[in-house]
Amino acid sequence: MAFKSYVLVCGGTACQSSKSEEIYKNFITELEAAGIKDDVQVVKTGCFGFCEKGPIVKVLPDESFYVEVKPTDAKEIVAEHLVKGRQVKRLLYQGEETKKHAKVEDIAFYQKQFRIVLRNCGVINPEDINEYIARDGYAALEKVLFEMTPDQVINELKVSGLRGRGGAGFPTWLKWNFTKQVNDSPKYIVCNADEGDPGAYMDRSTIEGDPHSILEAMMIAGKTIGSNKGYIYIRAEYPLAIHRLEVAIKQAKELGLLGKDILGSGFDFDIELRLGAGAFVCGEETALLASIEGERGMPKPRPPFPAVKGLWQKPTVINNVETWANIPVIILRGGAWFANIGTEKSKGTKVFALTGKIRNSGLVEVPMGTTLREIIYDIGGGIMNDKKFKAVQTGGPSGGVITAEYLDTPIDYENLQKLGSIMGSGGMIVMDEDDCMVDIAKFYLGFTVDESCGKCAPCRVGGRQLLGYLDKISKGKASRDDITKMRQIGTAMKRASLCGLGQTAPNPVLSTLTYFEKEYLAHIDDKTCPAGKCKDLITYSILPEKCIGCGLCARRCPVNCITGEKRQPHVIDKSACIKCGECYSVCKFGAVMRK
Amino acid sequence: MAKMTLEELKKLRETKKRELEKREITGKDIEIIVGMATCGIAAGAKQTLSAFLNELEAQNLSNVLVRQTGCMGYCYAEPTVEIRMPGMPDIIYGKVDPETAVKIVRRHILGKVLINDHILDKPAADIMKK
Numbered sequence: 229m230a231f232k233s234y235v236l237v238c239g240g241t242a243c244q245s246s247k248s249e250e251i252y253k254n255f256i257t258e259l260e261a262a263g264i265k266d267d268v269q270v271v272k273t274g275c276f277g278f279c280e281k282g283p284i285v286k287v288l289p290d291e292s293f294y295v296e297v298k299p300t301d302a303k304e305i306v307a308e309h310l311v312k313g314r315q316v317k318r319l320l321y322q323g324e325e326t327k328k329h330a331k332v333e334d335i336a337f338y339q340k341q342f343r344i345v346l347r348n349c350g351v352i353n354p355e356d357i358n359e360y361i362a363r364d365g366y367a368a369l370e371k372v373l374f375e376m377t378p379d380q381v382i383n384e385l386k387v388s389g390l391r392g393r394g395g396a397g398f399p400t401w402l403k404w405n406f407t408k409q410v411n412d413s414p415k416y417i418v419c420n421a422d423e424g425d426p427g428a429y430m431d432r433s434t435i436e437g438d439p440h441s442i443l444e445a446m447m448i449a450g451k452t453i454g455s456n457k458g459y460i461y462i463r464a465e466y467p468l469a470i471h472r473l474e475v476a477i478k479q480a481k482e483l484g485l486l487g488k489d490i491l492g493s494g495f496d497f498d499i500e501l502r503l504g505a506g507a508f509v510c511g512e513e514t515a516l517l518a519s520i521e522g523e524r525g526m527p528k529p530r531p532p533f534p535a536v537k538g539l540w541q542k543p544t545v546i547n548n549v550e551t552w553a554n555i556p557v558i559i560l561r562g563g564a565w566f567a568n569i570g571t572e573k574s575k576g577t578k579v580f581a582l583t584g585k586i587r588n589s590g591l592v593e594v595p596m597g598t599t600l601r602e603i604i605y606d607i608g609g610g611i612m613n614d615k616k617f618k619a620v621q622t623g624g625p626s627g628g629v630i631t632a633e634y635l636d637t638p639i640d641y642e643n644l645q646k647l648g649s650i651m652g653s654g655g656m657i658v659m660d661e662d663d664c665m666v667d668i669a670k671f672y673l674g675f676t677v678d679e680s681c682g683k684c685a686p687c688r689v690g691g692r693q694l695l696g697y698l699d700k701i702s703k704g705k706a707s708r709d710d711i712t713k714m715r716q717i718g719t720a721m722k723r724a725s726l727c728g729l730g731q732t733a734p735n736p737v738l739s740t741l742t743y744f745e746k747e748y749l750a751h752i753d754d755k756t757c758p759a760g761k762c763k764d765l766i767t768y769s770i771l772p773e774k775c776i777g778c779g780l781c782a783r784r785c786p787v788n789c790i791t792g793e794k795r796q797p798h799v800i801d802k803s804a805c806i807k808c809g810e811c812y813s814v815c816k817f818g819a820v821m822r823k
Numbered sequence: 824m825a826k827m828t829l830e831e832l833k834k835l836r837e838t839k840k841r842e843l844e845k846r847e848i849t850g851k852d853i854e855i856i857v858g859m860a861t862c863g864i865a866a867g868a869k870q871t872l873s874a875f876l877n878e879l880e881a882q883n884l885s886n887v888l889v890r891q892t893g894c895m896g897y898c899y900a901e902p903t904v905e906i907r908m909p910g911m912p913d914i915i916y917g918k919v920d921p922e923t924a925v926k927i928v929r930r931h932i933l934g935k936v937l938i939n940d941h942i943l944d945k946p947a948a949d950i951m952k953k
Binding site for chain 1 (some may be wrong): 843889
């Protein structure tokens with residue numbers, strides 16, 4: 229019995245929150261009702277990456293890419309496409325540029341991408357180990373167990389040039405080699421799946437869509453450095469990813485690909501999950517290890533590094549999810565193949581979570597060296613609603629902003645650092661003319677101050693001071709002197725904080741100060757917010773000459789502070805106004821002014 | 824389940840790989856297009872399609888894509904099947920029952936020989952391409 233068609237339904241968290249689980253179930257019901265359930269296989273896959281247009285359903289082998297599918301559409305797709313062979317045109321993806329119904333290869337979103345880390349996401353069912361195996365899954369482990377020596381593995385990694393994808397960019401081969409050479413036991417392998425940057429979900433999608441790639445990579449590391457135990461530390465806020473990992477571990481154990489004497493090689497390996505408890509700082513490696521040990525998540529001074537004294541003071545390799553996902557491919561295709569991709573110092577690809585004021589938001593994986601302009605305009609489709617690009621923020625709360633004049637910078641670790649930002653774990657937030665840089669800096673500082681563990685004074689005290697100044701500026705109560713003080717505190721934090729959280733917390737402030745000093749001065753000298761974001765500095769009022777008295781704003785106002793007779797100009801009571809901006813957005817006559 | 828050996832893993836991979844490849848269209852330069860409009864289905868095109876899939880599996884052919892299409896116009900001769908492959912002219916076969924389907928795979932695709940009794944025509948000129 230062979231299947232004639234395949235329906236792939238995206239089962240990533242984003243699509244699930246738009247009812248993709250229901251879509252999946254409806255397909256099964258409808259196919260049964262139409263009598264063709266033996267002809268069509270319905271598969272729930274991982275994230276396709278094109279999150280802006282989700283939920284996504286792909287029909288093969290017709291290569292039809294359906295977007296924004298609703299649960300009720302399943303019936304029509306079954307009746308029209310699967311039974312009669314007619315594509316449901318209104319659901320097909322239509323490229324903005326060509327207005328043609330696109331095959332997957334033609335969609336601009338995918339053309340410049342090169343999916344190594346996300347190779348199986350959107351292709352296989354992550355809850356079926358057989359599909360992973362079919363796509364060369366566990367073949368890299370075979371090679372490492374039976375055909376390669378540990379030194380050969382290390383050498384392959386060295387040739388590949390793979391650098392840690394958690395943000396620091398440390399050469400992976402070097403970290404493994406240090407750990408391998410330490411004369412101590414037992415040794416441990418740890419996966420950092422505590423992805424905490426706001427707006428970043430690359431690791432979540434990788435785990436949800438391809439959990440076995442992590443398991444296989446950790447076992448490869450175990451064989452290479454001499455370890456038999458692995459831990460995956462994953463944040464509790466990722467229940468679907470946790471579930472997929474649990475299923476994967478169970479299935480791998482059932483087939484004997486995890487546990488004792490794997491494939492008859494004599495090598496044992498076991499993997500356990502450990503859940504986080506809501507602390508951003510536990511993404512920092514020493515805090516993470518402390519958390520696994522049952523201690524409070526607080527960083528420790530280094531040296532000694534985890535490679536020498538890590539989990540329970542034993543040699544530990546700890547890497548980020550994305551770093552792990554690259555390992556099986558490097559082993560199978562060779563380090564030289566990987567080194568051919570990317571720039572001189574930054575090899576391979578990087579997954580970015582492209583979000584913010586961008587048309588095609590979602591997950592994109594591009595070779596290092598791709599420019600910001602290509603990502604934002606060619607892949608991302610440009611700014612939403614045709615607004616003006618203002619800046620792009622990379623690296624989350626540890627990063628900085630990059631302005632339009634640097635959009636042609638090829639992305640790699642060094643280039644982004646030169647611009648005052650960092651690669652980070654891959655968050656990329658696009659901002660337009662309606663975003664206020666002071667507000668953005670305040671948001672990030674608010675986050676890092678909240679998440680600071682409090683152990684060292686530069687971060688604990690300095691962060692709070694910085695936040696205080698930003699608050700004053702956003703309320704029009706600051707002076708020019710405060711900018712000097714912010715720069716001093718920021719520099720002190722960078723030099724003296726115990727861990728990366730404190731060392732990089734000032735980056736959003738210092739970066740926005742560098743590129744957008746005029747905007748800060750407008751808040752300080754003129755007590756205005758040019759972007760119209762900082763609530764204390766904006767007022768809404770109605771222009772009597774433009775208002776026709778339709779009353780729509782008054783009806784929408786959540787605090788009922790707009791009064792007026794029908795067909796007479798309306799008035800906003802400024803003392804009661806909460807500056808939500810609702811009247812501004814609903815007025816069809818441009819009568820509401822925001823200053 | 825019992826623990827796997829290296830050999831068992833390699834075999835499992837081969838089997839599952841072939842299954843997964845059926846979903847893909849890249850690397851497939853031979854196309855079998857089965858007319859699946861109402862007349863086709865009434866004449867038994869679904870059984871013909873199954874016969875193709877089973878024979879391709881039996882012959883271990885992975886570079887053949889099987890697709891469905893609508894009415895080609897030869898309603899009197901359903902089930903109709905179009906075969907496109909490099910090195911052979913595009914042909915439409917008519918009255919293709921499951922037995923003929925097997926013949927097409929063995930003689931036309933593998934043997935590169937036309938099956939005379941069932942040839943209907945060449946496909947019509949595609950005005951969209953001109």
